[in-house]
Amino acid sequence: MRQDIVNILDYDVPVAVFGTGLPNFVLLSGAGGPEMCYPFADRLSEFGTVFVPEHPGFGLAPNPSWLKLPSDLANFYALLLSKLDLKDVHLIGHSLGGWVATEMAIRSPARMASLTLISSAGVKVRGTPIGDNFLWSPEVLPSKLFHHPQPPVSKPAPTDDDLIRHLKRQATVAQLVWKPRWHDPALQRWLPSINVPTAIIWGRQDQLFPVGNANLLAEQIPNSTLHILDDCGHVAIIEQPDAVMEIIQAQLDGDVR
């Protein structure tokens, strides 16, 4: 893995790059930050090059003034694909990153070969509540995100920089998703316009976004396949990486079932 810095609109975005060669994958992380994606990105790099940017507003740098909504991130990442001149990109988004990826598929699909949404935010089934992550304490968080949470490992006490980074990332997430909570009705209206092959992957035991959201996406996105994974919570790339790898491989082979 190497860390690149790419300057777009006067903002230095850190991009972790795994592997080499084609095809290109861009993996957009959830609210937990890009580090949660690194082990999976490393595995995925057996197929090609995997780019994992850190969302603007997640690091210690001041938030750019344009950053208000997930659609702003979608516009920003469209510029990133241009700047890196990535073509036929397999775009993968988890949770918040899935929302951004869906926006990109609607707004600027020219550089995209496929879309993979893993427990994606962005849509809501009316009348079906989602989990309230903003009330989950650090103590209960693992049991909410994972079907089989790992026992906690003892870590050194966080430094002030760690805490500041955490608080800042949380504030950015609130800015992006608080209201309407984790979704955008306008995005939902334009799902039928998505014209890249799309895989929708969901943990059956996802406590943040219920499986009904996966069904909604599958119904609304024309060229899509739906994969509900058993024994899996909100973070399939950590709990079921083999299954996710298989689905992406099938997507690459053009043989998605």
Added chain:
Amino acid sequence: MKFHCFHFLPYLHADLNFRDKGKVSLWMVSEHDFDAEKCHALYSRYLDELELVDTLGFDGVCVNEHHQTPHSLMPSPNVIAGALTQRVKNAKILILGRALPLVENPLSVAEEWAMLDNISGGRIVCGMVRGIGIEYHAAGSNPAESQGRYFEAHDLIIDAWTKPGPFEFDGEFYEYRYVNPFPRPFTKPHPPVWIPSGGNVETIAWAAAPERKYTYCQFFNAPYEGVKKTLLSYRKAANDWGYEASNDQLAWAVPTYVADTDEQAMAEAKPHIEALFNDFMSFPKEMLLPPGYSSIASMLGAMKAAPVGGRGGGRTTVEELVEKGIVHIGSPETVRHRIRTAREEIGLGHVLAMLQFGTMPVDLTRNNITRYAREVMEPLREEFASQTSVSRVPEHV
């Protein structure tokens, strides 16, 4: 020194054993047994208490806003203020405050306050607050936009009151083609604005600015040393702006109970003050500090701060609250001494005594209000009036 009475109007029939039922807080996430007859009776009782306050010659009665909790029967403080205009004949009515970022149309707040100002003949004080963090869960408003919306709503309200209309207001959060409220405020140029807060440094510097000089009101859950530091930081901010703050710009809301002796006061207040701090005002950090609610520096400070009362530590006791100077509970002389000290050390200009708190029943409350008026407020008024000039201006810290 001005003497006011602050009232939360709690629904004191709430089940305080909520923790035994697996609930984390009386706010928002708990189911409650609600008895409308009891609620009706409580409103009558509390309005009677605030009428008594007026009869006894207090300078003001104070109400505020909280949502989805038995802690306070005032999700809309302006409704209570409207009722008070008909009960309270002389005292000011201090609305401390209205949580501006929670409303989608803050122009309605300017309109309601202008109504109240006219109905009361210029007796209202308009407290502008952001609302504590938990209100952002309860109202759904985005905490990351709280500060931006607050300042913009403030500007809108002041403009609506003072600029000739109709005019256009083109903000980041609020946009109006026509701003032209009617009626206009009774008070010229507009009713006094107070800024009740928990000590946010950015807010203090802003409130102290020469074009505002808003009275800053420190809320009731800080130790005296913290209150002093915060209020002196307002004086320092005023100095930095190039002027000397008057005592009238500094206020403190503090739970207060008076009895014959310190021991008797502590014993009588104990169950009620401990219910306030440990039960009514108990919530996990995730509720109290939603992300983005304050600057990163403030949030970092709050994260590291020692928990108070029911917020994760053990139960707070009346002894601890008295020792830290978070509350004024004791004999009349003990309470007078505390207020005298705050006036001398801080230059405090307004003391807002919360004379009903937690589960305190009606007889104790009325007795407390009366004794405070006769044995604390009246003697101190005489004492302070006999002093030719206000105490020395304190050294800034």
